Amino acid sequence: MKKKRKGFTLIExxxxxxxxxxxxxxxxxxxxxxxxxxxxxxxxxNVEMLKSAARMKILEKDDGFTWTKDSHxxxxxxxxxxxxxxxxxxxxxDGKEYKEYKVVYVKEGNKLTITPDEKVKGN
Numbered sequence: 001m002k003k004k005r006k007g008f009t010l011i012e013x014x015x016x017x018x019x020x021x022x023x024x025x026x027x028x029x030x031x032x033x034x035x036x037x038x039x040x041x042x043x044x045x046n047v048e049m050l051k052s053a054a055r056m057k058i059l060e061k062d063d064g065f066t067w068t069k070d071s072h073x074x075x076x077x078x079x080x081x082x083x084x085x086x087x088x089x090x091x092x093x094d095g096k097e098y099k100e101y102k103v104v105y106v107k108e109g110n111k112l113t114i115t116p117d118e119k120v121k122g123n
Contacts, residue, residue: 039085046082046101047118053077054103054112067103074103090116 008016050067056077057065067074069081082101084090090098098116105112 039088
């Protein structure tokens with residue numbers, strides 16, 4: 001009586017490993033692109049939230065203000081100060097990296113500035 005072998009042959013294992021490698025080569029770049037897009041979307045949402053909070057403050061006839069994470073001046077209007085999303089490196093036109101958001105309102109000229117703004121793209 002012939003003994004039946006159980007298990008996979010070496011060639012079958014190599015084929016499976018090759019298929020898994022091909023799938024990983026396709027999936028990983030798409031995953032990284034999706035993460036970057038999600039971080040950019042979160043950044044745009046943060047900027048819009050800061051704009052809305054600043055507009056509420058402006059409606060109170062404020063003479064001007066500057067908000068940063070450490071100033072705590074916007075706490076009446078913002079529940080939690082947003083952080084720049086993980087995985088997103090935002091730089092100004094001179095190449096300086098932004099570490100946090102900053103909101104500045106100047107009454108003369110009615111100018112509201114949020115840095116980094118939604119036009120800044122991530123890495």
